[in-house]
Amino acid sequence: MNDAVRKLANPGRDDQGLHHREAPSNIEAEQALLGAILVNNDAYYRVSDFLKPGHFQEPLHRRIFELAGDTIRMGKIATTITLKTHLPSDGKVGDLTIPQYLARLAAEAVTIINAEDYGRAIYDLALRRSLITIGEDMVNIAYDAPLDMPPQAQIEDAERRLFELAETGRYDGGFQSFNDAVAQAIDMAGAAFERDGNLSGISTGIHSLDSKMGGLQRSDLIVLAGRPGMGKTSLATNIAWNIAHSYEAEVQPDGSFKAKNGGVVGFYSLEMSSEQLATRVMSEQTEVSSSKIRRGDISEADFEKLVGFSQEMQKVPLYIDQTGGISIAQLAARARRLKRQRGLDVLVVDYVQLMTGSGKSNENRVQEITQITTGLKALGKELNVPIIALSQLSRAVESREDKRPQLSDLRESGSIEQDADVVLFVFREEYYVKNMEPRDEFDPKYDEWRMQFEKVKGTADVIIAKQRHGPTGTVKLAFQSEFTRFTDLADPSFTQYEH
Incomplete structure (x- = not known):
């Protein structure tokens, strides 16, 4: 019996004898x-x-x-x-x-x-x-x-x-019906009403920054940029810890968990090892200098602080991935897995220039960065989480008299500026003023320098250079360099201004 006749005789079966399903x-x-x-x-x-x-x-x-x-x-x-x-x-x-x-x-x-x-x-x-x-x-x-x-x-x-x-x-x-979109907007407003601080987004734990941004908005790409030594990684770890530490879960009707306050944080540390990052977070939170922790130059009281903090840290949903040179596709795959297995509310990438694109050798660096930022933006939308992506600034800042960063200072800036919903610059004038200290303390200019240094000492500016949902402007924060910690200034009248 040939194949054609067999198929005709058994019309509901295929070559393997399986029924059509x-x-x-x-x-x-x-x-x-x-x-x-x-x-x-x-x-x-x-x-x-x-x-x-x-x-x-x-x-x-x-x-x-x-x-x-x-x-x-x-x-x-x-x-x-x-x-x-x-x-x-x-x-x-x-x-x-x-x-x-x-x-x-x-x-x-x-x-x-x-x-x-x-x-x-x-x-x-x-x-x-x-x-x-x-x-x-x-x-x-x-x-x-x-x-x-x-x-x-x-x-x-x-x-x-x-x-x-x-x-x-x-x-x-x-397409989604407009009714559904409106319902989601109402749900977001309701959630903001119930959340600590009445923010529509996730609180950074820094109130003066939250009041300008309304917290971190879901699906936003937030670019945090600065020159080396300005503290962009410190600000990112501060925010990541604040969010993870204030995590409060709420059970949903289907039995799943959703963050009522704070959130689960995924931190991609492409520059530092997870141990270095953990040391930094410990220093920020225990006020024991990270250099002392590394050298073991600590007192018994400091050691007790560190042990107590390490026990607290075990309960905090902050997950670190230290893979260097990760591609945007690998990062997306791991982020999806984290969200499925542990949950995910905020993603931090430190930093964009250490990532790779699809690996096509004929692409130049600008095209590759474009691919990375477009991929991060799409990932934020897909996972419905804010992504904080750290970025370097070009050396052009150093050659200017006014060292305050501008959007044009973003390295390979076109796509970063275009894809970002928010661009934040970290700027510490203290860093530059300190380097201008006259060598001779009897120099007539020394008193003038000291007055200027005292004025900027222990402060940092977070410049909101772009924000799709709100105003631009500058938020002034306190910065404790020995613990690499950013906090709100004690005098609230001095914290922010718009431009």
Whole structure:
């Protein structure tokens, strides 16, 4: 028997003897849930937090669920009568017209008690269909791989799609209704109302900075830049510790955890080892100089402080990755994994210029930095977390008389400035004034220098050079150089001004 005859004789089987499989769905569960909603609109609220129209397999059922949701959210009652005017009256479902089909759904409705179970069944089947689609795409692309898509790129794409499916129950992206966007904005305002300090974003732990920025906003790319010695890593570690230390979790209806205050922080330390970073954080928080910690030049009281802090540190959700020269794709993959396994609310990258792009050898450095910043911006949106990316400034600052940084000082600046939602510069005038100290203390200019030094000693400026959601300006902070710690100034009248 040849292949063609065998296939004709067994039309439901393929070469391996496997039956043709249809995508999993449960039309009866969809009908039962819609019937329950039409009879009692409270059933909609049992499922609306996780079930979306796209989760229904039958297109008509998607439309009915969407119409019912829109009607209920407007404060009206969704019934067979109110919905049928929005559906084509001449459409057919088997022998029934659509109005008759709606009436049949309502007549055979299950009780509201079962609504959530049916909703979960529909949701789970939709996830399985999405998994099948992703799996089929993976197989098909692997068989017929385009020349411009290496296997690593396919892995990253599949991982991204699976992550989106795991996080949101959908991976297709696409348009979102304005109603949903408004609901999210209202939820954000409500969360800000309940959060410490009434901030719309995550508090940095530095009040004068929060009052200018409203905290760190989700999905924002915040570039923190400065010349070496200005303290950009110190400010980043201060903020990271403050956020992780104030983490307070809240249980969600689906059993998952969400940050009520503070958050889980992922810190990519491309320059320093995790041990160096931990020493720095210990110094900042215990007020024991990091040079003393490294040399072991500490008293018994200092040692007790360090031990006490190390015990506290074990409970704090601050995770450090010290891989040097990491690519944007690797960073994205690890960040997704961290979010799935431990949660993630803020990501810190120290610093952009130590990262690599896709690895194409024909790209120049400016193109590579563009790829990195675009990738970071996309990652922030995908994970819905703020990303603090540290960046170096060009040497042009040093050749100017006024050493205050400007946007044009960002190295390979075009894409960094363009992709960033916020650009912060750390500037310590003390650093430059200290280097101008006259060698002879009897020099007539020595008193003038000392007065100037006393004026700027122990202070730092955080210059908000760009901010999409708020004003630019300067925030003046206190800086304790021996502990590399930034804090609010004691005199609040001196903390900030706008320009």
